[in-house]
Amino acid sequence: MHSYAIWVPIVLALLAYVGIVFNLGPGLWIQEALVMGLITGWMVGDVKLGLTIGATLTLMSLGMWTYGGATIPDFMTGAILGTAIGALGGGETAGLAVAIPASILMTQLDVLGRAVTTIFIHAADKYAERGDLRGITWMHLLGQLPWGLTRAIPVFLAVWLGAGPIQSVIHSMPQWFMNGMHVTGLMLPALGFALLLNQLPIRKHWPFLVIGFILFAYLKVSILGIALAALAASFLYIRLKGSEADA
Amino acid sequence: MPNSETSSLSGTVTKRDVRSAMWRHLITLQWSWNYERMQALGYLWSMLPILKKVYTDRNDLIQAMKRHLQFYNTNPQIGSPPIFGATVALESEKLGDAVDSLKVGLMGPFAGIGDTIQGVLIRPMIAVFAASLALAGSWIGSALMFLMGLVWCILMVPLFYLGYRRGIGFVDEVVGGGLIDRITEIATIFGVMVVGGFVPSIMTNLKTPLSFHKTVELAGKATTKTISLQDTLDKIFPSLFPVLVVALAYWLMKRFKLSPVWVLLILVVLAFITSAIGLF
Known part of the structure; x- marks a missing residue:
């Protein structure tokens, strides 16, 4: 199989549109790579692939958040494209080879979408001046178009037109490249962890980091066990700190 | 709490208007997000059901709409609902000047608090846990992620009414009491320790x-x-x-x-x- 029936790119494009707009409001997390990976994987008949790609992208994204409207890599589009293309035969390696560059390239379109929407608030200024409430309503509701289309159109084109060509490129990839992509997938969670650690006060609380590591790496405690220990440790810390202040 | 019978000249704001404003804000605040004034247009559109009732004079209405078209941006799910709730209460009382200073004064701090809670403390923990489930081949991981998003959406309702009922007072209560600081510290230590375990477990291959x-x-x-x-x-x-x-x-x-x-x-x-x- 080298390409999809026409309805697949159409539905995936709609999925991307709905994903980004519903993430803007009410703030549903359907744009999350894990959710999009599952839905796309289910659609193209490879749920496991979708979950793997979604999980790898999610781990890359750990410390990332659109602070104050900052642009971050578009892992939603990455997950959809990576899963859809990977399911054509290349599997996880091919999927990641598509998903990671796609996530990064899509930042350009995120910037475009955020910029184009400015047109709508300028039009709203004019309607406000005239006291035209209906005009304001339309400008606000249509403001979703640049957001949704900057995701939907690339997804549609890449899956519809690109599946075949991308697939043949992937098939001609040498073994060293496939190996490299595989190790890349194993290493990338480090990016997410590093981002997260940069935001947490590690200098102050590093002993807790070490304890968590020892619990898993040396003592083989499960993650749930570590979470319970962490809960107890954090409350103890606050309690002891409080009594110190009282004394 | 706004008194709905303050003035017989201006229309009365009903519970239905308040609810309508809340839903508009909850669902669409960021739909027209743009670089220039960010969430401003969404804020104005959400406020329209109130403004329409309060400002019966056309020119007053136009002035009020222009006020809300000024720059506004904060954390949409934790930060904005209480701010919006409080300003709905104030607008219902025709206290427009107070509304502007409240928005400008709170959007920065609330963006910081909300983004930290969501982006640094909660999402990474849930995400790592969900991703490890997904890597083991379970769709529960994806469902968990989706549910977490849903929780924030649902929380927007009580947060709105918190702001609406207490007006400006709630701000001192929440920010001044040190409660936020304590919760943040507990969550931080929890997060640091769990990350210590996550690094070797996720990257075990x-x-x-x-x-x-x-x-x-x-x-x-x-x-x-x-x-x-x-x-x-x-x-x-x-x-x-x-x-x-x-x-x-x-x-x-x-x-x-x-x-x-x-x-x-x-x-x-x-x-x-x-x-x-x-x-x-």
């Missing part, structure tokens, strides 16, 4: 296949034993490679202020080099 041969004398016979490098390392320092890679990425960001994309590129190059020389 980053292992070297290298092994070395050793010739030993066994009962007078020379035999060659193959010793796996990874097994030897695990006895001394388990998960050494994951720790080294995370430490490298952390150091690149902290020391050289590299952006995530640069660190990503460096990791990709590192992955290709180490796989080419056969380390991984």
Whole structure:
């Protein structure tokens, strides 16, 4: 199989549109790579692939958040494209080879979408001046178009037109490249962890980091066990700190 | 609490108007998000049901709408609902000036609090847990992620009414009482410790296949034993490679202020080099 029936790119494009707009409001997390990976994987008949790609992208994204409207890599589009293309035969390696560059390239379109929407608030200024409430309503509701289309159109084109060509490129990839992509997938969670650690006060609380590591790496405690220990440790810390202040 | 019978001249704001404003804000605040004034248009549209009732004079209405078209941006799910709730209460009382200063004064701090709670403390923890489930082949991980998003959406309703009922007073209560600080510290320590366990568990497959041969004398016979490098390392320092890679990425960001994309590129190059020389 080298390409999809026409309805697949159409539905995936709609999925991307709905994903980004519903993430803007009410703030549903359907744009999350894990959710999009599952839905796309289910659609193209490879749920496991979708979950793997979604999980790898999610781990890359750990410390990332659109602070104050900052642009971050578009892992939603990455997950959809990576899963859809990977399911054509290349599997996880091919999927990641598509998903990671796609996530990064899509930042350009995120910037475009955020910029184009400015047109709508300028039009709203004019309607406000005239006291035209209906005009304001339309400008606000249509403001979703640049957001949704900057995701939907690339997804549609890449899956519809690109599946075949991308697939043949992937098939001609040498073994060293496939190996490299595989190790890349194993290493990338480090990016997410590093981002997260940069935001947490590690200098102050590093002993807790070490304890968590020892619990898993040396003592083989499960993650749930570590979470319970962490809960107890954090409350103890606050309690002891409080009594110190009282004394 | 706004008194709905303050003035017979201006229309009365009903519970239905308040509810309508809340839903507009909850669902669409950011639909027209743009670089210039960010959430401003969404805020205005959400406020329209109130403004329409309060400002019966056309020119007053136009002035009020222009006020709300000024720059506004904060955390949409934790920060904005209480601010919006409080300003709905104030607008219903025709206290427009207070509304503007409240918005400008609170959007910054609330953006900081909301983004930290969601982006630094809660999402990463849920995400790692969900991703580890997904890597094990379970869709529960995806469902967990979706549910977490749903929780924030649902929380927007009580947060709105908190702001609406208490007006401006709630701000001092929440920010001044030190409660936020304590919750943040508990969540931070929890997060730091769990991350310590997550690093070796998530990256557990980053292992070297290298092994070395050793010739030993066994009962007078020379035999060659193959010793796996990874097994030897695990006895001394388990998960050494994951720790080294995370430490490298952390150091690149902290020391050289590299952006995530640069660190990503460096990791990709590192992955290709180490796989080419056969380390991984």
